[in-house]
Amino acid sequence: MCYRVPDRYVPTGEKLSGGMGDVLICTDTYLDRPVAIKFIQNVQDENRLVDELNALQKLRSKHVVQIFDVFIDQQDNARIGIVQEYVSGQDLLTLINQTSFSLDQYLKILYQLASGISDIHAQGVIHRDIKPNNMKIDQENILKIFDFGLARFTGRNDSTQGFTGTFGFAAPELYHGDYVSFTNAIDTYAFGVTAWFLSKEEIPDSLLKTPPNFTTSLPSFSSLSLKLPAPVSQLLDLTLSEDPKNRPAMSKVRDLLGKYLLFGKHKALIVLGRIYSFEKIDQVVKLDVPNQGSVHIKYNGLDFVIEFFDGAVFVNNKSVLQGQVLPKSCVITLGDGSRSKNRSFITFDISNPEVVL
Structure with missing residues (x-):
């Protein structure tokens, strides 16, 4: 079957078969890049499909093939050509x-x-x-x-x-x-x-x-x-x-x-007088201040969790709960606030690792 495409796209000679139509591999001469042009045949609602495909050009995702252009096949108006990012794998x-x-x-x-x-x-x-x-x-x-x-x-x-x-x-x-x-x-x-x-x-x-x-x-x-x-x-x-x-x-x-x-790939930084790092799986850090309170935090590989607390302990000004998962950034307070000088403020920050593919 012969396909006619806009002049900017030069066929390489490679053609693939796919669901609903064929795929023609071309070179985009304007941008000097390979593209895959999929032809959809027997379109019942041509205007709807063109409108939707034009809207899809706005979609940006690392894990979705990008649609660059949409055109009506000049050889056969019943066919629509979808110009897509070419993936060679x-x-x-x-x-x-x-x-x-x-x-x-x-x-x-x-x-x-x-x-x-x-x-x-x-x-x-x-x-x-x-x-x-x-x-x-x-x-x-x-x-x-x-x-x-x-x-x-x-x-x-x-x-x-x-x-x-x-x-x-x-x-x-x-x-x-x-x-x-x-x-x-x-x-x-x-x-x-x-x-x-x-x-x-x-x-x-x-x-x-x-x-x-x-x-x-x-x-x-x-x-x-x-x-x-x-x-x-x-x-x-x-x-x-x-x-x-x-x-x-x-x-x-x-x-x-x-x-x-991201199991086991986080690191927490705790500031209490000086900076402490905290990143080993199943490690427990005990923060104890006499006459104010105590809190023990465990890293389970996924989250940093309140394992134990005693006295008046707050996270971002809210009373702490047993088993509570700490947010990525928070302030832990020890002491009930009846005497402002009898409170300790602990800064707790968790790294934000990314999935490496």
């Missing part, structure tokens, strides 16, 4: 078939995928086709989500007639009747299926039914050989809930995965 489906992931690698891939979906949702967009072959790992090991041919906007056109999606990854509510409405939760469900597939290289049999069968218990992520932390397994289990209202927001999934990727 393998798609996740190919990588899964070639690689056995460690726990750290698994969590990093899920964290990146959750971050990308969260960024998409923050723009009011529902991707609608999250699956391993719609994401690539680039040469710097950064995961990027692509293929927005099915994307819709929350609250604007979040419904469809008939089934649209990929069997196995499509949420159960997408199978209900001729007229189907949906929410961000369909992407969360597809994320959950992808997370399972990433480890097991297969989809549970019950989810391959049309529609998925929830009459029997689904296998839990806690059963994976990777030995996920219990809170991570529990949250991933919820992504596959039959009821979309029970699925967590992708920002919550992202934050929890990021938290465990």
Whole structure:
């Protein structure tokens, strides 16, 4: 099939086949960079799709392939061309078939995928086709989500007639009747299926039914050989809930995965007369001032937690609680304030490490 593109894009001769259309690799001669032009065929509502794709150009995320331009194919007005950032790496489906992931690698891939979906949702967009072959790992090991041919906007056109999606990854509510409405939760469900597939290289049999069968218990992520932390397994289990209202927001999934990727990488600085550093896992720091109060703080690898206190102890002027997680920056006060000279003020600051991919 012959495709005609705007003059600024020069085909390299490489062409790929994808869902809903072909992908032509070109050079953008204006900016001297490679681009991937995806052609969508048999568009029923051309104006709607062009408007939505133009809006998607505003989306900026490290984990989402950027859309640079949208045009109508000059050869065939029924085709729309989407000019996207070109990612030369393998798609996740190919990588899964070639690689056995460690726990750290698994969590990093899920964290990146959750971050990308969260960024998409923050723009009011529902991707609608999250699956391993719609994401690539680039040469710097950064995961990027692509293929927005099915994307819709929350609250604007979040419904469809008939089934649209990929069997196995499509949420159960997408199978209900001729007229189907949906929410961000369909992407969360597809994320959950992808997370399972990433480890097991297969989809549970019950989810391959049309529609998925929830009459029997689904296998839990806690059963994976990777030995996920219990809170991570529990949250991933919820992504596959039959009821979309029970699925967590992708920002919550992202934050929890990021938290465990930063296990043991925090440092706290305490100022009480002089500066003390505090960063060893299971280390306990005891802050005791005679006649004022005492507080013991433990670093569990994830948080700095009040393990014990005695007397009048306050965090940011609020009474402390046993097991309380300290915020990233706070002032701990010892003493009840009945005598201002009989109080000690302790500055507590926690570093802000970033996930290294």
